Amino acid sequence: MKNEYIPQASKIREVIRHTDLEYTFRMTYEGDVKPGQFFEISLPKYGEAPISVSGVGAGTVDFTIRRVGKVTNEIFENYVGDSLLIRGPYGNGFDLEHFKGREIVVVAGGTGLSPVRGVVDYFARHMQECDSCTLIAGFKTLGDVLFKEDFALWKEKLQVIQTVDNAPEGYEGPVGMVTRYIPDLKFKNPENAVFICVGPPVMIKFTVQEILKLGMKEEQIWISNERKMCCGLGKCGHCRMGSTYICLDGPVFNYVEGKNLID
Ligand SMILES: Cc1cc2nc3c(=O)[nH]c(=O)nc-3n(C[C@H](O)[C@H](O)[C@H](O)COP(=O)(O)OP(=O)(O)OC[C@H]3O[C@@H](n4cnc5c(N)ncnc54)[C@H](O)[C@@H]3O)c2cc1C
Numbered sequence: 013m014k015n016e017y018i019p020q021a022s023k024i025r026e027v028i029r030h031t032d033l034e035y036t037f038r039m040t041y042e043g044d045v046k047p048g049q050f051f052e053i054s055l056p057k058y059g060e061a062p063i064s065v066s067g068v069g070a071g072t073v074d075f076t077i078r079r080v081g082k083v084t085n086e087i088f089e090n091y092v093g094d095s096l097l098i099r100g101p102y103g104n105g106f107d108l109e110h111f112k113g114r115e116i117v118v119v120a121g122g123t124g125l126s127p128v129r130g131v132v133d134y135f136a137r138h139m140q141e142c143d144s145c146t147l148i149a150g151f152k153t154l155g156d157v158l159f160k161e162d163f164a165l166w167k168e169k170l171q172v173i174q175t176v177d178n179a180p181e182g183y184e185g186p187v188g189m190v191t192r193y194i195p196d197l198k199f200k201n202p203e204n205a206v207f208i209c210v211g212p213p214v215m216i217k218f219t220v221q222e223i224l225k226l227g228m229k230e231e232q233i234w235i236s237n238e239r240k241m242c243c244g245l246g247k248c249g250h251c252r253m254g255s256t257y258i259c260l261d262g263p264v265f266n267y268v269e270g271k272n273l274i275d
C-alpha cells in the first residue's frame with residue numbers, strides 16, 4: 013500500500029523574488045491541481061509546512077512562500093535553485109464553476125492573494141466566462157506588493173483596486189484597508205454577485221461585515237481558512253473543528269459553513 017506521507021523530490025525551476033521575505037518557487041510537478049489547494053513542503057531535519065498553490069503551469073506548480081520560521085528560513089537560505097520535498101495536493105481548492113457567469117469580487121490581504129491568484133488569473137484570461145471581475149488587494153506598504161507582473165495584466169483586463177495601508181507622501185494610488193473600497197462597489201444584478209475573501213482572520217471578519225452591509229447573502233461569499241495543519245490529509249486531527257477537517261473539507265468554504273470555522 014502506498015504511504016501517503018512519503019513526499020517526492022521536486023526541482024525548483026525558477027525563483028521569483030517579490031520582496032525580501034516573499035518569493036515564488038516554480039517547481040516541477042505533473043498532475044492535476046487547483047488554485048487554493050495546498051502541498052506539504054518539507055526538508056529533512058527541519059520539518060514540513062503547508063503552502064498554497066499560487067499558480068499552475070505545464071509541468072510546474074508555483075508556491076509563494078513567506079519566510080517566517082524554521083522550514084521557510086531554511087528554504088530561503090539554502091534551497092534556492094535546488095529541490096524540495098513535496099506531498100499533495102491537498103484540500104478542495106476553488107471550484108471555478110461557482111464563479112462562472114457571475115459578477116465576481118475577490119478581496120485579498122497580503123499573501124492571501126496567493127491561493128486565489130489562479131482564480132483571478134483565469135478570469136483575466138477568460139473574461140467571457142464571467143459577467144465581471146473586480147480585485148481588491150491590500151498590502152501593508154508598496155514594498156510588500158506581490159505579483160507585480162500579474163497586476164500589470166490584471167489592470168488591463170479587470171477592475172483592480174490595489175491598496176496599501178501606509179503610503180509615502182505624494183502617492184496617488186488607493187490607500188487604506190480593503191474594507192474601505194467595498195461600500196462603493198456597484199453591481200448590475202446584486203443577486204448574481206459572488207465574493208471571495210482570503211487573508212488573515214481579522215481581515216476576513218471585517219470584509220464580510222462590509223459585504224453583508226451591501227445586502228449580500230452569506231451564501232454569496234467564499235473564504236479560505238489557513239488553520240494550523242500537520243498531516244494535511246485528515247489523519248492527525250490537528251485542523252479539526254467539530255466534525256470538520258479543514259485540510260480535507262477545506263480550506264475553501266462557503267461562508268455559511270466557514271463562519272463557524274474561523275479562529
Ligand atoms: C492551508 C495552508 C496554506 C498556507 N499557505 C501558505 C502560503 O501559500 N505561503 C506561506 O508563506 N505560508 C502559507 N501557510 C502558512 C505556513 O504554513 C506557516 O507559516 C508555516 O508555519 C511556516 O513554517 P515554518 O517552519 O517556516 O515556520 P514556523 O517555525 O512554524 O513558524 C511559524 C510562525 O510561528 C512563529 N513561531 C515559531 N516558533 C515559535 C515559538 N517558539 N514561539 C512563538 N512563536 C513561534 C514564527 O515566528 C512564525 O510566525 C499556509 C498554511 C496553511 C494551513
Ligand code: FES
Binds near residue numbers: 242251257258
Ligand atoms: S492536518 Fe491532520 S487532520 Fe487536518
